[in-house]
Amino acid sequence: WKEVLGIDSVGIQDNFFELGGHSLKAMYLVAKIQKEMQVTVTLKDIFTHPTIEQLVNRVQKLDKSKHSSIPQAKIKELYPVSSAQKRLYVLDQLEEASISYNMPSVLTVKGEFDRVVFEKAINALISRHESLRTSFEMVEEKPAQRIHSKVEFEVRYDKKEKHELETLASSFIQPFDLSQAPLLRVNLIEITQDEHLLFLDMHHIISDGMSMNILIQDFIQLYEGNKLADLRIQYKDVVEWQQGQQATEERQKQEQYWLAQFEGDIPVLELPTDYARPAMQSFEGETIEFYWNKNLTQKINKLAQETNTTLYMVLLAAYMTLLSKYTGQEDIIVGSPVAGRKHADVESIMGMFANTLPMRNRPEGSKSFFTFLEEVKETTLQGMENESYPLEELIDKLNLTRDTSRNPLFSVLFNVLNMEREEIILEDLSFQPYSIENR
Structure with a gap:
């Protein structure tokens, strides 16, 4: 915990998230536990057992599972x-x-x-x-x-x-x-x-x-x-290893999860714009910066603690609610980048590991924000458990109609960077x- 959280001391009853933990750090903790203790711990385990005392009890009940190191690829020209x-x-x-x-x-x-x-x-x-x-x-x-x-x-x-x-x-x-x-x-x-x-x-x-x-x-x-x-x-080496994982049971499970998320009609976000959408999307844009005061930040963090969620989940729920207010739509997909480094062997390697998860939620007007936040928490945890399935392969499997004016599957992104x-x-x-x- 000290290594993942970057702090000097931890008590066995301290809460991981109150010590500065978040979803990404929880993923690193999961990878390290799996490597060191040879058990399959999930991200949800960290949320439901957020202290060392609780997590030890959970780990002791799990069956041993072999952690496989990523092998070196054979030396080749390409x-x-x-x-x-x-x-x-x-x-x-x-x-x-x-x-x-x-x-x-x-x-x-x-x-x-x-x-x-x-x-x-x-x-x-x-x-x-x-x-x-x-x-x-x-x-x-x-x-x-x-x-x-x-x-x-x-x-x-x-x-x-x-x-x-x-x-x-x-x-x-x-x-x-x-x-x-x-x-x-x-x-x-x-x-x-x-x-x-x-x-x-x-x-x-x-x-x-x-x-x-x-x-x-x-x-x-x-x-x-x-x-x-x-x-x-x-x-x-990681790419070759990943390609060897495509026929595994875990890979099939992740594919089934994402395909189930996008059964039936897939919504297209229709934000009101100042100008007509061009036939070919460009990537030119602008950055707008604004700041929150300390009081608002404290309130958001308090809300996250009281609902056993994270800053990311609270802000994603708020963002989707805002998009729903602007568009009148109650079925929204937001792309959200993840590190894509679930395996402990890759933590020091440079490369394109990042994946983008298409987070689909339904901010319906009949729900309270707390109900919707709980749903966002659940889809976030499930999405991160299945984060190894590449977005590119999901898009291919869905056979989406090509639209050069839009990004496939989602039109907006959301990210929280912990600087x-x-x-x-x-x-x-x-x-x-x-x-x-x-x-």
Whole structure:
């Protein structure tokens, strides 16, 4: 618990969620318990037994189940891609010169910065993670990935004034050629002698949100001269293992669950818009930021505690209620990203693990919000238990009518990001997220 929650002490009667736990951390806890204790614990078990004392009683009643490590794939020239990678590759070929699936991130770096150590750390990262040495190509009309033993990589250096930074993002965020590794760019911009901006950009086909965290944490460790534990497996190994799981009973169970969720007519969200929907969807948009006061945040957290739910569940229920008020519809599907890292073996690996769950709920006017919240809790837990089934395969199975003006299955997304480490402070340096405009 201390490792998952990132705290120093835990009592056996402390509540996991009151200590800062949430759905994602509960998933990590489940994976670690399954690996260490060889029992199949579910996400629902964590919610119904949220203290160590209660969870021990639950685990003692469970039968032992063998936890299988993910094996290493045989060494080959080319490897298969995951379902998510296949979709991203096809979209990239259709939308030439697109930056829709770039993943830019910017950090402010303050203090004494050593360029030699910096480049050494970046090159060590590329050597450590095969995803940073991966390119993609078509073979017999199927996309495949190639792992390169070495890649040429250069850090770009610039010197800019602060007033020039606003236009910098657009010049840095450029399309990637998926046939050329690495699908990574690094630009270090000197503002003053002791202040720099570190621009990082990767293509989504080799990365996701958790991968970006891994990249930054590994970079910090390497920059400080620390040795990282070797990675036993890499992303390609996981993909090959996943493909071997397709005929398993668990996989069939997950497929049946999602197909049952979308039996019959599938609703299309009809939000009132200012303009006519274009025939071909674009990915251009705007970011709007707003802030809640401390009092409202405390009330929401209190509601979550009183209903044995999480911040995510409360906000998702509120979001769906709002969508229902705007549209008059009482059957709504919202896409919601999940980490896709249920297996404990993958927690330190970079790659495109993320999946999107189509969460379907019915915010009917006859229900109280508390009744609806309980339903959202149930569908959230069930959805996360079945999160390993790829969205791309579900869409194929449903045989949806193609509509180029919309995303298939859902038109809106909802996500809660727990930004716990806003600033990283080292002996001579500090790293802090820097906000950029990305349309």
